[in-house]
Amino acid sequence: MYDEMRMSMKKFFQMLLFIPKLLLKLVWSLFWGLLRTAILLALVLLGLYFYAHHSSSQLASNLSVVFDNAKTYFSSNQGNVLGDVSEGLENLQTDDYSSYSGARWSTNSASIYIDSSNPTFRQAYETAIANWNATGVFSFVLVEDPNQADILATDYSDQATQAAGLAETQTNALTKQIQSVTVYLNAFYLLSESYGYSFKRIVHTAEHELGHAIGLAHDDTENSVMQSAGSHYGIQETDIAAVRELYGL
Secondary structure (H helix, E strand, O other), X not given: OHHHHHHHHHHHHHHXXXXXXXXXXXXXXXXXXXXXXXXXXXXXXXXXXXXXXXXXXXXHHHHHHHHHHHHHHHHHOOOOOOOOOOOOHHHOEEEOXXXXXXXXXXXXXXXXXXXXXXXXXXXXXXXXXXXXXXXXXXXXXXXOOHHHOOEEEEEEOOOXXXXXXXXXXXXXXXXXXXXXXXXXXXXXXXXXXXXXXXXXXXXXXXXXXXXXHHOOOOOOOOOOOOOOEOOOOOOOHHHHHHHHHHHOO
């Protein structure tokens, strides 16, 4: 009788110990499962992020928009440091631009001088110039003397404008011929980690401002480097077609 009671108690305690062991095993398995999933997801996202910022395909551009919007969301909600001023990069204007409709140079070529000591902006301007020249519809000619330049490419830092860039165009009102242009990149937004501009998007901003220097206006009807906000797209076929139409090519 005593042995039977002892065996019963032993089985009872074994059952009591089995339950927490089972729960611990389940929790441990769940933890490692979630960890493996998180690592796999992180690797996939890292691969997509690399592709989005190292490819010129349309898919890469769309992915870049998604990543930039996500970065914008987390940046704009981090301690509310930027408050309502930022409202995310998606709503930040590329620039504040107005000019005569149809204004253009006498030919599809203009000289340009880069007046910036910031290496990021210099490289962005040089890349944007090369990208526009590669289209074959307009030629920017780099000069080493600002007095010989039709276009001055420079930078500034101004929170009040709430724009990533600026283009100031001097145009003959009678002939609608562009006489000179100064384009700016705004360091306050473009170089601040809070706004999350990658170098690729800084180049897009430079391409956008140079688009204004060519004579292009904003185009929010389709994917275009001339969209008024975001700097999400580089030079597109629609932009090349717009230059061809403007200069009768």
